Amino acid sequence: MRINVVYSTQHWIFPIITIGVLIILGILLIAVEGAARVKAGKGFFAKPGAFFEKNYDKVKFWGSIVLMFAYFFMLDKIGFTVCSIIFLFLFNTLFANKEQMGTPKYHVVSVIISVVACLVISILFGTIFAITLPSGFCTIEIPALSLIIY
Amino acid sequence: MKFKKLIALLLSASMAVGLLAGCGNTSSGNSETPSGEQSGEVNNASGESSLKGKRVRVVIGSTSTGGDSYMIADMVTRYLGEEMGFNGKVDAVGNAQALDAISKADGDGTTIMMFHDMAFLSVLFGAVGEEYALENLTVGPRIGVNPGGCFAANASVPYNSLAEAAQWLADNPSETLHVNIESGSASHLCFVVWYMWAKETYGDDVASRIKAIVGGTTDEKKQRLWDGNADIIYADYSSCVEFTKEGVDAQLAMKIFDTCGQVADESIISMVEDGITFNGEPFDFNKDFFMLFPKDMDEGILNEITAAMQKVCENPDFQAEMANLMYAAVTAEEADLQASRDYINAKRETSNAIVAVAPGLDELT
């Protein structure tokens, strides 16, 4: 078996092989599983089950996706530390169950966790280890001490 | 008892972290002190530097933090930061990403791209889009040279230079030479120049027996040399020189020839000395490092950076540190803004001319 390797098109050789295998295996997969279902006395195609669990928590699920989107979107606008503190608190609030929602103590702890965790990580990695973190308008620079808190 | 142990460990760990913070500070302090009192003066002198106290992000076109791009950028950033009083950080983000970052950056000097010829070669060879052509950016001062691009072969081969290799092909009509290069880089240019020279000098038959193997890091190329899949590789002088020394296992031993620039090692022939020509002109191609800025770069800041760079170029510590890694510093005149631009543009023209007449890699592989 030979495959003609042309320099300018060789970047497609392996993807095409992979796609080919995917199609063949895909057909095989459907056939085998379908046959097994027929054998078990069901239809060839499985009835599509419900995508989500029964009574899934709509607020938490969609909320977490939206919140994550907003978090990433704001990261390099606000700056890492402040943005993370805000969103960590929001996540903590989102994930709270009903009972927790009503207890002020839960939210106080949320604030403490958010502030402490974000500051520790930001100072440890951003300031001490000098890893570049997202910066925005809340990024603090103290040039005299060559200090930066993202 | 166990709990005590735990506390002791935790304490020592936290001490370690404390120590680290200390180290971090002292080291940054140290890097400022090698020049002793001088650095104090410099800091005073550059008191009005627009970048003083700012954080400067230096992006480079390589993703490796061990290669020449990182080493040179890091050194320049340290010395330049000292000179101008900014706090620099080199981020190895890769070529396309670095070009993208610099073209979108603010023109206030807080983002600098430092890279070599690949910055314009990648546009020339179409690896990145035209929007990153030098016209759409601002070329800054040159910062250094890695003269070490060279060709290497197993020590046992009968030829000692590219010219001899072509001659050897002419003498042995059944032989072929596989040369490992990278596409869209200095190695690509040097290779096609040799190829065209061989074609001109020895004719099509010899040229047709020169084959390119494209791709791979320096390490992968070396392995191809060792496992016999490549006869000649293009590599960096500093990464191969150890293998040319006495006492190296025969399977690993290499010979180096035809450096594309001029290395300090006199015993190694350069492409110019080897008589390889392009359009009748001797051909050399150093790996030149320079700065790039966004198109709407602030002139005043750019001039400050250039002036500081020229100062750094004259700093003996900097020159020594560069030489230690087998790189060469440029002179203050060469780092001049206009001189740098003329130089880089001229180099791009040469590269353009070569690419225009060179056969494509479809034909050469």
Added chain:
Amino acid sequence: MPFAIGPEYIAVALLGVVIGIIFGAIPGMTATMAVAVFLPLTYAYSMEMALYLLLGLYVGGISGGLVPAILISIPGTPSSVCTTFDGHPMALKGESERALKIGITSSFIGGMISLVVLAFFTPVLAAWAIKFSAVEKFLIILFALTVIAALSRGQMLRGIWIGMLGVLMAMMNQFSVNNEYRMVPDFLKSEMQSGFQLFPVLIGLFAVSEMFQQCETGMHASYTKEDAMKVENKQKFNFFRDFKGQWINVVRSALLGTFMGILPGVGGSAASLIAYSQAKSWSKHPELLGTGVPEGLIASETSNNGLTGGALVPLLSLGIPGDSTTAVLIGAFMLQGIQVGPLFITNNPDVWNTVLVALLVCNILMFLVMFFPVKLLAKIILIPQERLYPVVLMMCTVGAYATLNGRMFDVWCLLFFGIVGLLIKKFHFPVSCFLIGFILGGDLEDYFIQVLTAYDGSLTGLFVRPMSWVIWALIVISVVYAFLDNRKAKRQEKEAAAKQ
């Protein structure tokens, strides 16, 4: 034999190990990153001091990955992916402390075995390793891919299919040989020159998708206060009992890891994958692997620490790094004006001895630093999910952003692959198989194209070299074994169904 040792060196090594463990334990932060961050610090150090620090970071970074892998099922580093397979189920059974201790001990033993190999066999092995051409490397990657078959027990076709999809996804980039893009939308070209980065993909698939799933079911804590009691009382770690009958596994996995490290250009994560699939193939009760038995955990952790010594072999004897972390180490040697290459050991015996001693010290320190605070670490599993996930997400964000030194694109990948991971799970495909395909896909293609180029487009190249026959045999054995195992699993399933 002179070498450098002293309290100041040990202090620096301790520092390196602790920081390394922190980097390793935070998802998305890796040993490579730790070494790269501290490299500039070594300007001010002597060579010996720098070695103690950097090797400490290396050993710590590789080892730290087991903590989140076991406790929250998020591999801290790519090489601890397999640790999650058995480590996390153990933790869920309430044996998190035992799992951690087994993992740490395995790491230590793996590191020591590879150190012995490094100390005594370096020149021989280096000469041998360079005989491996693209053909053998392609086959080794293929061999590592067979772990997919072993993992997707009972649903092999699905596992392979999703694994191939991972391979395909790994190719969404600019092909490095001819600089041509494939499968990349125009507007992402500058972001995706090198494709999707491994860490955001890994974290997205494992951590973010898990978070979404937990959200879906309403974030009910997996542990309550009553469970905390159980955790205390579960089976304790006992070195002799837990490692009884495991010595072949230990030695095999450590040597496999070391060997993968020695081979330049075969990534570190392949080591634990191969070790894990071999542990499964040779096991007396393969069906138990993946349900929380020490065997799989031992295989994964000994092999990924075996890598440390192995990866130094080609670095110190050929100047060619064995993995991405040692690639950064080259910079440290260069900065000190030492050329690593074929003459390094002969010309710098002191430095060479120091490397060995430093590696020994770092391994011992790693063990001490990790083993004794385990009780405290094990409590992480008791942190309620609503508290844990936000913090994990924040750390992952830092890791993703830092992957390529500061890009928002990698952060967005977290979200994207979180959703991809969720979809994969929803359609009942094994996520880990997708990830393994993704990890190995790039290398698989590179070597495949290299083989084709070397043999002028002919596939016979894959069969002509004697060394390749051995690997082919291993691949065939693995696949056949996995196939039989798959059938057995299906049969058992049916029997179980029939009984009900």
